[in-house]
Structures are given as structure tokens and as C-alpha cells.
Amino acid sequence: MSAMNNFLADFATGKTEGRYVAGELPLLPFTDEEFDIALSSHFLFLYSSRLSLEFHLQAIQEMLRVAAEVRVFPLLTLDGNRSPYVNSVVEHLTDFGFSSEYTRVPYEFQRGGNEMLLIRKNS
Numbered sequence: 211m212s213a214m215n216n217f218l219a220d221f222a223t224g225k226t227e228g229r230y231v232a233g234e235l236p237l238l239p240f241t242d243e244e245f246d247i248a249l250s251s252h253f254l255f256l257y258s259s260r261l262s263l264e265f266h267l268q269a270i271q272e273m274l275r276v277a278a279e280v281r282v283f284p285l286l287t288l289d290g291n292r293s294p295y296v297n298s299v300v301e302h303l304t305d306f307g308f309s310s311e312y313t314r315v316p317y318e319f320q321r322g323g324n325e326m327l328l329i330r331k332n333s
């Protein structure tokens with residue numbers, strides 16, 4: 211609720227200042243490495259029954275293009291099970307020179323949905 215209230219309080223000003231930009235994965239309207247962090251919250255992995263593994267790989271690679279670090283939370287599908295794509299995504303990212311880390315977070319919206327995937331470029 212506090213995140214929603216913060217967002218609502220800032221939305222009008224943020225739009226005027228150009229801080230809210232509409233875009234749609236797997237292509238983002240931003241330049242390379244424009245951000246420190248790109249976060250997918252309750253989108254990637256959640257809709258694994260509708261969005262393919264290929265879409266997930268393209269989307270995460272695009273987020274890694276615009277940001278130094280990518281966070282995907284949670285790792286669950288709509289039915290509350292771990293997405294069948296998680297392992298494949300991590301293997302693919304390792305092959306392409308990225309490091310992935312599972313992080314337990316103190317926030318849980320879906321029951322058991324308290325794990326986040328943190329992805330960085332290998333230095």
C-alpha cells in the first residue's frame with residue numbers, strides 16, 4: 211500500500227518531468243547502460259504459461275542492455291509454483307557471461323514468493 215501511495219503521489223509530477231516512460235518488453239526505449247538497475251516485478255516468470263522461454267531470454271537480455279543489474283521477482287508462476295524457465299534462464303545467462311544469484315527478500319506478495327533473481331555482468 212505504501213508503494214502504491216508513493217507512486218500515486220508522484221505520478222503527475224513524474225509524468226511532467228518525463229520520469230515515467232511507457233515501453234514494452236522485449237524492446238525498451240532506452241539507450242545502452244542508461245540505468246543502474248532494471249526490475250521486473252510480477253511480470254517475467256509469473257506469466258510462464260503465456261510467454262515463451264524465448265520471450266523471457268530476449269526480455270532479460272534487453273534489460274541487461276539498458277541496466278548494469280537486473281532483478282526479477284518473484285520466481286513463481288500464477289499458480290504459485292516455481293517457473294519452469296528459471297533454470298534455463300540462469301544457464302543461458304551463464305553461457306553469455308552473466309552471473310545470477312538467488313536472493314531471499316523480506317517481502318512476499320504471493321505465498322512463498324520471497325525469492326529474487328539478481329543478474330549482473332561478470333566483471
Ligand SMILES: C[S@@+](CC[C@H](N)C(=O)[O-])C[C@H]1O[C@@H](n2cnc3c(N)ncnc32)[C@H](O)[C@@H]1O
Binds near residue numbers: 234235236251252253
Ligand atoms: C501483475 S502486474 C505487476 C505490476 C507491478 N509491477 C507490481 O509488481 O505490482 C504485470 C504488469 O506487467 C505489465 N506488462 C505486460 N506486458 C508487458 C511487456 N511486454 N513488457 C513490460 N511490461 C508488461 C503490465 O502492464 C502490468 O503492469
